[in-house]
Structure formats: structure tokens, C-alpha cells
Amino acid sequence: MDWFEFLFAVEVAVGGLLSGVMYALVAIGFVLIYKTSGVLNFAQGAMVLFAALTFVSLVEREVPFALALVVTLVIMGLLGLAIERTVLRPLANRSPMTLFMATLGLAWVIEGGAQLIWGTQVHALDLGISNAPFEIGGIYISNFDLVAAAIALALVIVLTSFFRFTRTGLSFRAVADDTFAAIAIGLRLNRIQAAVWTAAGVVALVAGLLWGARLGVQFSLSLVVLKALPVLVLGGFDSIAGAIVAGLLIGASEKLAEVYIGPFVGGGIEGWFAYVVALAVLLIRPQGLFGHKITERF
Amino acid sequence: MSDTILQFDDVSVRYSGSITALSGVSLTVRQGEIAALLGGNGAGKTTLLKAASNLLPAERGRITGGRITFRGEDVTRTSPDAHIRKGLVPVLEGRRLFRSLTIEENLVSGAIGAGLRSADIRRGLEEVYSFFPRLKERRQSRAGLTSGGEQQMAAIGRGLMARPQVFLLDEPSMGLAPLVVAEIFETLSRLNRETGLTILVAEQNSAVALKHAAHAVVIGNGRSTITGLAADLAQRDDIREAYLGGASAPA
Numbered sequence: 001m002d003w004f005e006f007l008f009a010v011e012v013a014v015g016g017l018l019s020g021v022m023y024a025l026v027a028i029g030f031v032l033i034y035k036t037s038g039v040l041n042f043a044q045g046a047m048v049l050f051a052a053l054t055f056v057s058l059v060e061r062e063v064p065f066a067l068a069l070v071v072t073l074v075i076m077g078l079l080g081l082a083i084e085r086t087v088l089r090p091l092a093n094r095s096p097m098t099l100f101m102a103t104l105g106l107a108w109v110i111e112g113g114a115q116l117i118w119g120t121q122v123h124a125l126d127l128g129i130s131n132a133p134f135e136i137g138g139i140y141i142s143n144f145d146l147v148a149a150a151i152a153l154a155l156v157i158v159l160t161s162f163f164r165f166t167r168t169g170l171s172f173r174a175v176a177d178d179t180f181a182a183i184a185i186g187l188r189l190n191r192i193q194a195a196v197w198t199a200a201g202v203v204a205l206v207a208g209l210l211w212g213a214r215l216g217v218q219f220s221l222s223l224v225v226l227k228a229l230p231v232l233v234l235g236g237f238d239s240i241a242g243a244i245v246a247g248l249l250i251g252a253s254e255k256l257a258e259v260y261i262g263p264f265v266g267g268g269i270e271g272w273f274a275y276v277v278a279l280a281v282l283l284i285r286p287q288g289l290f291g292h293k294i295t296e297r298f
Numbered sequence: 299m300s301d302t303i304l305q306f307d308d309v310s311v312r313y314s315g316s317i318t319a320l321s322g323v324s325l326t327v328r329q330g331e332i333a334a335l336l337g338g339n340g341a342g343k344t345t346l347l348k349a350a351s352n353l354l355p356a357e358r359g360r361i362t363g364g365r366i367t368f369r370g371e372d373v374t375r376t377s378p379d380a381h382i383r384k385g386l387v388p389v390l391e392g393r394r395l396f397r398s399l400t401i402e403e404n405l406v407s408g409a410i411g412a413g414l415r416s417a418d419i420r421r422g423l424e425e426v427y428s429f430f431p432r433l434k435e436r437r438q439s440r441a442g443l444t445s446g447g448e449q450q451m452a453a454i455g456r457g458l459m460a461r462p463q464v465f466l467l468d469e470p471s472m473g474l475a476p477l478v479v480a481e482i483f484e485t486l487s488r489l490n491r492e493t494g495l496t497i498l499v500a501e502q503n504s505a506v507a508l509k510h511a512a513h514a515v516v517i518g519n520g521r522s523t524i525t526g527l528a529a530d531l532a533q534r535d536d537i538r539e540a541y542l543g544g545a546s547a548p549a
């Protein structure tokens with residue numbers, strides 16, 4: 001391999017890592033809810049779509065960018081509160097499968113509702129971030145991907161600090177460890193779940209904007225969750241750190257696979273390579289790289 | 299004796315509508331005393347304590363007969379978190395610490411559950427560390443990595459952080475060495491004497507519980523069988539043999 005081939009490989013990997021950050025972003029929305037409610041929130045993709053569609057529709061109606069962002073943020077917060085009140089509270093103490101089915105229904109309601117309110121046409125979303133690549137040491141990096149990764153990273157830092165240093169964050173970690181004990185010592189599960197669903201809504205908003213700017217805002221945006229599933233399997237459903245690392249791994253490996261393995265099988269493997277990785281992980285390490293390690297001594 | 303603070307009248311409990319866990323259990327806990335709830339495995343001790351904190355709905359159980367009153371109020375009308383803020387605080391069986399949190403975070407969680415302010419939390423930590431100096435040494439350790447005795451102390455400490463008036467303590471001796479059990483019960487007695495904390499403690503280890511308690515109730519198969527002064531019950535060999543498996547005092 002000569003120097004230019006090496007640079008090319010690095011360029012592919014970097015591009016993959018940057019899109020991996022965006023996979024991680026979607027996956028974190030799942031992890032937050034999985035940790036408190038023990039359920040895979042099937043509606044996460046619908047929330048991504050709903051957030052992006054609301055934002056883009058507001059902007060198209062001449063609402064200033066910053067105001068549209070704030071309004072959408074508030075709407076996502078209210079949506080989180082409404083879900084806690086109308087879905088989670090009545091189903092408290094039911095089995096995880098019941099909750100899972102409820103989120104499945106929720107996904108349809110949110111998706112349908114979003115399109116009922118804002119229509120079904122495709123919207124272009126311009127965040128004002130230039131997509132021109134720039135060069136560092138001989139490799140080209142997409143400016144948009146870099147900014148998107150930086151935004152995702154900032155969000156992760158904010159979320160991590162929130163859960164590390166605030167009372168609500170401590171309560172959240174307590175509930176994730178032992179829900180019954182948390183109720184018994186007086187932690188209010190309702191409030192914590194409302195906070196977590198709101199946080200998941202904020203994550204959905206950021207993911208929706210970044211993915212929406214890339215793919216256009218339309219119904220299929222809710223399918224970006226399909227990219228998050230292999231990330232969750234690889235990283236473990238209950239680990240934020242796992243979601244980040246797995247997002248990076250999946251992002252880089254699918255791009256490298258496309259370039260270096262693709263030609264041997266006729267190409268087009270980027271779309272499903274992540275699932276092959278996920279399948280291999282399930283066979284070897286079903287809890288994922290970082291999933292639920294029991295802190296206990298024997 | 300002084301006033302009744304917690305009263306169980308003819309209490310029956312069922313889980314999921316079919317399994318009867320308690321039928322007709324009565325018990326009086328007086329302000330400022332230590333009361334012991336004795337009985338073997340599956341006798342219904344844990345169910346009775348959970349019923350008092352209104353925690354049964356979280357496990358799909360409910361009180362089907364009789365009633366439990368805390369300061370004269372029916373406990374089923376109050377949510378678990380409101381009980382804590384009124385001073386009725388459970389310490390669950392098997393410690394149930396938050397394993398991935400540090401000991402100190404576990405303690406702080408108890409105060410958050412009671413809705414206390416930061417200044418109160420700091421004062422509470424100092425108080426808990428003065429009763430359990432060992433917790434201060436381990437404050438930065440993850441709870442899941444500490445010893446059983448330390449975990450039990452932390453579970454009691456987490457309860458203390460909520461500023462309890464009545465402690466519902468479920469089997470603090472479980473799985474612990476006799477010396478550690480003795481130490482924990484000495485501290486509980488001290489808390490009772492120095493802070494006026496009322497304690498209802500469920501135990502299989504009857505000897506140590508009877509040594510520190512004023513009154514005791516023995517339950518078996520979900521019914522209360524014998525009630526009396528702890529000192530009297532401790533003298534009766536038939537209780538030890540029939541219900542408590544002949545356990546003798548460890549210290």
C-alpha cells in the first residue's frame with residue numbers, strides 16, 4: 001500500500017467515524033429510555049421525524065431559525081410529558097412486552113400526527129452549515145459531517161454531565177439500577193420518566209435536524225432508527241458510552257467494508273454490513289460491548 | 299406505654315388477586331419503641347412491612363381486609379413517596395442498594411427521595427457517618443463492591459437520610475456474620491435511644507431481635523400467633539422451637 005492509498009483509507013475511516021457519531025446520537029435516545037423503563041422505545045424514530053418536520057415547517061412559515069428551534073424544543077418537551085402521563089403512567093408495573101407494544105402504537109400515532117399536522121411532502125432542510133470539504137494533511141473531510149459530529153458530541157457531554165451531577169440525574173441512575181428500591185425510598189418515578197422522555201425528545205430533535213439536513217425531511221427519516229439498532233446491539237442497550245463507541249465502530253467499519261470488501265461482492269454492502277456486525281456480536285457477546293455488567297463481588 | 303404510632307388491624311393481603319399472603323394480622327407499634335416482627339421463611343413479614351409503606355401495588359398486591367394506620371391515617375391513601383416525607387421509611391430486605399452508585403450517592407438518594415435541600419443533605423451525611431464511621435471510609439466505593447455488612451449499614455444510612463420517625467426494617471441480619479449483626483443492632487438501639495426513632499424490625503434471627511425489642515409479634519403462615527413483651531417471649535422455649543428453628547443469641 002503506498003502513501004496515497006493509505007491516506008485514502010484514513011479518509012474513508014474518518015468519514016465513517018463522523019457518520020458514526022450521528023448513529024450514536026440516535027442510539028442514545030433509545031438508551032435513555034431503556035435504562036429507566038426497561039423498554040426498547042419503538043417510537044424513537046417517529047420522534048425524530050416529528051421533531052424535524054415541526055422545525056422545518058416552522059422555518060418554512062417564516063419563523064426565525066432560533067425561535068423555531070426553541071419552539072420545537074418546547075414541543076418535544078411537552079410531547080415527553082404527554083407520553084408519560086397518557087401511556088407510561090397507566091401502564092405502570094406492566095410487563096416490558098406490554099410497554100413495548102405501547103411504544104409501537106405510539107410510533108404510529110406520532111408519525112401519523114406529524115404528517116396530519118404538517119403534510120406529507122418532502123422538505124429540504126438547510127441548517128446553514130456549508131457542505132464543502134476541506135483538507136487536513138492530505139485528507140478531505142466533509143465540513144458538514146465535522147460540525148454535525150461536534151454538535152452531537154456537545155449534546156453527549158451535556159447529557160452525561162446532567163446525569164452525573166444533578167439530583168434528577170442521580171435519581172435516574174438509581175431507577176436504572178433498581179426501580180423498586182427507588183420507589184421504596186421515595187424517588188418519584190413519574191417525574192424521572194417525564195424528564196427522561198423529554199431528554200429523549202431533545203436528542204430526537206438534534207438527530208432529526210442533522211439527519212434531516214442530510215437526507216431531507218420526509219417519512220423515511222423515521223427509518224434512521226434502523227441504523228441505530230445494530231449500534232445498540234453492539235454497544236449494549238443500557239450503556240451511553242457503549243452507544244458512542246459502537247456508533248463509531250459501525251460507522252467506520254461499514255464505510256471501510258464498502259470500499260474494500262464491496263468490490264468483491266458487487267458493492268452496495270454499506271446498507272447491511274452493520275447488521276452482519278450486529279449478528280456476529282449477538283453470537284459471541286449477547287449483552288454487547290458495554291451492556292449491563294453486574295457490579296457485584298462473589 | 300406511650301402512644302400508638304403504627305397500627306395493623308386484622309390485615310389481609312393478596313397478590314394478583316389469587317395468592318393470599320396474609321390473613322388477619324394485628325400489631326401495634328408504639329412511639330419511640332423497637333418492635334420485633336418474628337417468623338420463619340415465607341411467614342409474611344416482608345409483605346406486612348411493604349403493606350405499611352403502600353408498596354404492594356408496585357408488586358401487584360393489595361390489602362383485601364383490615365387496615366393499617368400511621369398516626370391514625372389509612373396508609374393506602376398515601377403514595378410511597380408521601381409516606382417517606384411524613385417519616386415512615388422502609389429499609390428493604392436484601393439491602394437493595396443502587397449497586398453502580400457510590401455509597402455516598404446511595405445515601406444522598408435517600409435524602410432526594412424525602413425531598414430535602416442541599417444543606418440538609420450535608421448535615422444528614424455527617425450524622426450517618428457519625429453512626430457508621432465505616433461508611434465514611436467507603437464513601438467513594440461503588441455500593442456493589444462493598445461487603446454485606448457495609449451494604450446493610452448503607453441501606454440503614456440511606457433510610458436515615460430521609461429523617462425517619464418510624465423505620466420499617468426488613469431482616470437486617472440476612473447473610474451477615476454474627477458480630478456484624480450485633481454491631482448493627484447496637485447501632486439501631488443507639489439510634490432509638492438518642493434520636494427517639496421508632497423501629498419495627500422483621501427478623502428470622504429472633505434472639506438478637508428480642509434482645510433489643512420492647513414488644514414482639516410472631517407470625518406464621520400469614521397469621522399472627524403470639525404477641526407480647528419481648529422479654530417474656532425470649533424466655534419461652536416453645537417459641538424458639540416451634541417458629542424460629544432454635545436460633546440462639548449470637549452476642
